[in-house]
Amino acid sequence: MLSSAEIAARRHRHARWSEQAQQLFEQNPARYWTGLALLIAAGYLLLTLTVMTPLLVLVAVVAALIFKPILFLLLKKAIIFLFALIYWLFKSLWVKAEIPQGYLLNEQQCPALFAELQALRKSLRVPTIHQVLLDGSYNAGVIQTPRLGLLGWYHNTLVLGLPLLLTVDTAQARAVLAHELGHLSRNHGAFGNWVYRLRLRWWRVLMVLDNASESGARGLAQTIERFVSYFSAYTLVYARRCEFEADAVAAELTSKPVAASALVATHVSASWLDDAFWQPTYRRADHEAEPVADIYQQLRAFTQQQSVPAADVERYLAALQRRQVEAFDSHPPTRERVAALEQIPQWQPPTQQAAERWLGPALDTVLNDFSRQWRQYHAEGWQSHHQSLQADRERYQAIRTMDDHALSKDEQWDLARLTERFQPDADALVLYQRFHDQYPDDLTGQFVLGQRLLAKNDGRGVEYLTKAYEEFALREAVCACLVDYFIGQADSEQTERWERRAREHHDALRSAQAERATLLKTDSFESANLDAEALQQLHYSLLQTAAIKRAWVARKIVRHPGPPVHVIAIEVGGFFTSNGKVQAAMQAAAHGMRNSMPVLVVATQGGTAELGRKIKLVGQAIYPA
Template identity: 30%
Template structure:
């Protein structure tokens, strides 16, 4: 189900609600409560009406002398409609831990639950994510009867001390705590339940009865999510207070900082180095989590840690997530110094939370996740290794050839890409410089050149990345990230944030561009295709292979966003027997699949069959100059 909410309207609403909640907190909470109740009111009114109709029909069927077929059909429909409310939410995935196998973990969690007056957990799961979360699964759908799950990522436990981990769990349990606002905890559950309900109904609900809910939920879920957003963010601060009460300010602050540093280390360094081994190793490593444990115990390079911390502190709270940014959370603890340079890095951990809380069971868990990771990676890893060996052979041939002859542009570019894969950046730099001397507007070459120079802390790399972003819109977000990281490393937070904002705006524009390219309508504006004679000749030759085609139109859709990236519309009129045919939709679908699979075209192509349901497209397409590009001769 589509549950998008216009970001601009969303941001405006959040700004208004933040002011309203600050000035009139009680009135704001009352409105949130009324909106929450509205959802239940709609569902139960529909349910009551359904039961009343069902009861009436059954009574008529029992008192009538004969069964009416229509009544039976309506009864079946109403039963199916009633069952839609009894939605079965899927259980979370992960490795379920038994209390008898991990008594220390359960005792640790039980103690926190008791102190925070949080509900006990029916199950605790371990996953391979760097995260921790609580999940409540309503066994009776909207009627409730919550089943509580605690989901813990093993990497997170390996990265933190026991006291830091206590702070993280206290925060998660704080969302359900009875020590603070029960109302906030209730709204926290409602936000999750409504979103998941809409998702489950949209993906697996009964299509016949789903339409009654569809329009309501399309409006209600985004609106409730937006209206309760401010409260949800306040709930994050409340959950942080629970962490402070249980673990203390120092441990809570260090948990947040350590988690940020270690998460970025895993993404930017640890797994990056793991994946590089595919260049030389035919099998994926079988001890990833053992290596991860060792990497966390070994002190991460202080320069690297400081960079990750700077990146985290540079982030600002936004409306894409209810969680406040790191600096806002630390500021709420009153432990954020004016000079961010004075924030100390957490001490190297000597004993992880995983070892202290899981005890001897840790080794079995590491063995399990090592095997899971290996099994998931084995096939794609071997395939990648084989591809790289072929590529390495090609690189060797190109290098031999370059010693005797000058490579053409295509060969030179291939050599550059392969050199980047197999050798260090210093080996690629002179190749890129020579290539750009001849192909100065090559977007990717400029990007790679800029990336290497920025990695060497050379400011001249900025102009190359900027040029790459100007030439190719798909490089803007990556380019902004490169420059953002460069300025963060050089303590220029303001300039770094300008590039972050640029990336965010560009991402929004990309979403809008994709949206206008996902569909076409007869009333859309179209313009000439603009193809060269050579391109048209190639396309016509391909179309001539299909005897069932009568004529073909080719146009461009007029686009608002990134019009330099055209969307071509190929309208195909299929021949239909003069006496009619009985299976037009099937034949249209078969032809469409053949064309989509086999037509070679350099641009983005939207193909539709004009015979049948899309016949209303022929008139607007035919009005575009030179749109008719192919027509079979009439006999």
């Protein structure tokens, strides 16, 4: 398992290598392509050696056992490890590619769309598009799925986002479609997908070796990681170049101004829909018990009747101009793509919805189907939010009837929070300030107070947010607030500082999540120190698992801050306990615990016996009571 420092080091190396590869491509393209070919050949050689080496070692060990069977007692653990490593390595090499599924369109439904598609295919001489899917994203793309694995024979799927078609006109949509087909015409898809799957195989091999506790495997993992990271950084340059080439194809089939306006429109309209339509829609759950029934019909009417305000256009274009390419970005910044078309970023309001033209009479059916699916998907979360809000409303009314001087800490916090929620015209900042004055060490209070001060452009908020950064759970939000504030203040030094801290926190968070989701033989444990009520709850959760004879609970000792990681070790009863029986009991125990608390489950028998014995030594007995 990687530490946050190791993840940060990998990120830094990746960024440096990506920049070097970009410079090489700009200065000497021929040398870049030669390097790519050599990297691919070296990668296959390294992959072969990685998989074949443990296989050859295992063959040698088995051969030695034939002549000296007594060696089995000495080499038992090594043989088990080799078998497991070979299994997971071969499994990691199989990258299964499924043909995408979704809302299928056909030529009878949408003749105008398929006529446009056929015309562009004829102009670009691209392969057949086997299916056209519609989804709810603000995006478009062509997905190539190899039906014969490494041998190819690609199934081509065009995916179009319905919100995209509702916010761009026909000319802009044609440019978007030409861009995606341009990838096919230049064979970007086949080669790019091949490179992607090759990179994915290496990353999967790396994950297997990273999680191996043996020092030899970890040493091999370090070697492979550097190669895979370098290959990934090197090929991102190619991926970004593909975008420029596809943009040129779009400009050739439409025009440079239209292709550029399509790039800008997708950026501006996506941000506008999120701010002006989707966020207000989700806020309706505050007052409405059921999700909106005709959401996509409302989206259609909204995009027909509303236009992006000039102030918002200016704000979105400013964000577009500020964005810099990140180390892991496969797409160049939009401003660079627009500049490559010899244009400047400008907002061109759509003249007619592409959805109206391309989907025609089928649009009404599509909107009905999407609305129904959206309502079904959001029903549970929407209702839960609404019920929670009603409970908050009742609590707010109760707190308001109390004497301010008699309020507990939680009641004071809820008074400020709920006043801001239910009385937006009231100045909740005064209540947050009062809470902070009484509880100056509460970091959540520091965060909210600082956030509200910066919203009023009061620089005192920086001090409060800097203090709140000490709380691990608040770091991501603190960084986002301060980056936004310093961008508005045109303070590039502080903006870069807090962006760097955000990346560092992201790396630490990934390490913390991985640490809490996995168990290794090298892990240490301590008593969970659960009270009698919590132990009784765990006991009842295990009652339905008949195979369990005894069980213990302990807490994993972790390096990263966050909630505790509880691990339950079970002992399976019976005269004969096969691995299958142990695994079934572990799965049943985990299922029984799903409503109690988040836990990991191991057993004192089978493959997790070593971990189970550790937990048994320090854990609290929970079964039988």
